[in-house]
Structures are given as C-alpha cells and as structure tokens.
Amino acid sequence: GAVVSQHPSRVICKSGTSVKIECRSLDFQATTMFWYRQFPKQSLMLMATSNEGSKATYEQGVEKDKFLINHASLTLSTLTVTSAHPEDSSFYICSARAQGLDYEQYFGPGTRLTVT
Amino acid sequence: TQLLEQSPQFLSIQEGENLTVYCNSSSVFSSLQWYRQEPGEGPVLLVTVVTGGEVKKLKRLTFQFGDARKDSSLHITAAQPGDTGLYLCGTSYGKLTFGQGTILTVHP
Numbered sequence: 582g583a584v585v586s587q588h589p590s591r592v593i594c595k596s597g598t599s600v601k602i603e604c605r606s607l608d609f610q611a612t613t614m615f616w617y618r619q620f621p622k623q624s625l626m627l628m629a630t631s632n633e634g635s636k637a638t639y640e641q642g643v644e645k646d647k648f649l650i651n652h653a654s655l656t657l658s659t660l661t662v663t664s665a666h667p668e669d670s671s672f673y674i675c676s677a678r679a680q681g682l683d684y685e686q687y688f689g690p691g692t693r694l695t696v697t
Numbered sequence: 698t699q700l701l702e703q704s705p706q707f708l709s710i711q712e713g714e715n716l717t718v719y720c721n722s723s724s725v726f727s728s729l730q731w732y733r734q735e736p737g738e739g740p741v742l743l744v745t746v747v748t749g750g751e752v753k754k755l756k757r758l759t760f761q762f763g764d765a766r767k768d769s770s771l772h773i774t775a776a777q778p779g780d781t782g783l784y785l786c787g788t789s790y791g792k793l794t795f796g797q798g799t800i801l802t803v804h805p
Binding site for chain 2: 623627690691
C-alpha cells in the first residue's frame with residue numbers, strides 16, 4: 582500500500598511554454614500533498630504544501646504565479662510550471678500524507694524537467 | 698538556517714566498512730524519519746523514530762533517536778555497494794523538511 586505516482590517521469594519543453602506534472606495517491610486518500618525540488622547531489626527543497634480543496638501554501642522564495650499548484654481531489658495534486666525557463670530545469674518530487682497520519686509521508690518517483 | 702544539520706555530506710568508503718551519519722538540531726521533535734534515495738527516484742522511508750533514546754534496527758542499519766529528541770544517527774555495518782545512495786533525515790515540524798543529505802558511495 583501507500584503508493585504515490587507521478588506523471589510524466591520525464592519531460593522536455595521549450596522555453597516559454599508551460600508544463601503540468603501530476604501527483605496521485607493510488608491506494609489512499611491524501612489530505613495533504615507536498616511538492617519538492619531537487620538539484621543534483623542536493624537534498625530536497627520544499628516548494629509548497631497543498632491541502633485538498635484549499636490554496637497551496639508556498640515556501641519563502643517560491644513564486645506562486647510561476648509554480649501553480651492545484652489539489653482538487655483527495656488523490657490528485659498538480660504542479661504547473663508556467664513560462665518555463667532553463668533555470669527551472671530540475672527534479673520535481675511530490676509526496677502525500679495520508680489522512681490522520683501526521684508524519685508518514687510517501688513520495689512519488691519524481692519528474693525530471695528539462696527546459697531547452 | 699537549516700533546521701536539521703546532517704553530516705557528513707559526502708562519504709566514500711570501501712565495501713565492508715562501517716559508517717555513521719548524524720542528524721542534529723537545536724529543536725525538539727516528536728518524530729524523525731530517515732529516507733534513502735537512489736538517483737532518478739523518490740526517497741523511500743527507512744524508519745521513523747518517535748521515542749527519546751529509541752533504537753531501531755533494519756538488517757545492517759541501526760537508527761538511534763537521542764534522549765532529548767533533538768538528534769539522530771544512522772549506523773551501517775559492513776556496508777555494501779547496494780547501500781550507495783542519498784540518505785536524508787527529515788522531520789514533520791508541521792511539514793516534512795530535510796537535512797542537507799549524505800551522499801554515500803560504497804566501492805566494491
């Protein structure tokens with residue numbers, strides 16, 4: 582149990598276009614989902630926390646208009662990178678926390694975004 | 698300021714050696730998690746420690762939570778090349794945040 586999927590696993594897009602990444606909890610309901618960004622050989626940096634049905638809470642320094650997060654259901658959250666630039670190229674990882682559990686989080690396999 | 702200070706950041710050892718990774722903070726936590734991540738994949742939860750002084754074992758991995766619940770350590774005995782990866786400590790201080798991570802490379 583506790584499987585989180587991400588789609589796509591890899592995406593290449595041109596500068597100026599937008600890209601949507603999906604995060605799904607496959608066998609549990611996730612009241613809270615988190616989005617992280619990771620650069621090579623570095624730790625995960627929390628970008629934002631999304632709760633189902635409400636607006637996401639962004640970490641300091643993360644542009645909310647650039648990284649649009651939607652958590653429309655208990656099993657799906659999406660991250661849209663708008664007007665992507667090469668510096669947005671990174672590994673994006675989501676995680677989901679099951680209802681009622683404060684510390685157990687399950688991670689997706691990540692999405693490699695390359696902006697050319 | 699990093700909530701969790703992890704050390705060392707890089708560790709390169711030979712197969713069969715032992716190693717310890719540390720995760721320290723000035724804050725007290727209700728729980729702390731250890732994850733392992735392989736390149737191109739998401740982190741996988743290894744263990745959660747919740748009680749001060751707690752010791753948990755997972756095969757050759759031993760996890761300890763400090764008595765004051767401010768720090769934790771991960772000890773690997775007789776490391777193998779398959780242990781290579783990024784090890785992360787994390788805590789749900791409202792939201793799950795991570796230390797800087799330790800990149801472990803075990804050479805055959």
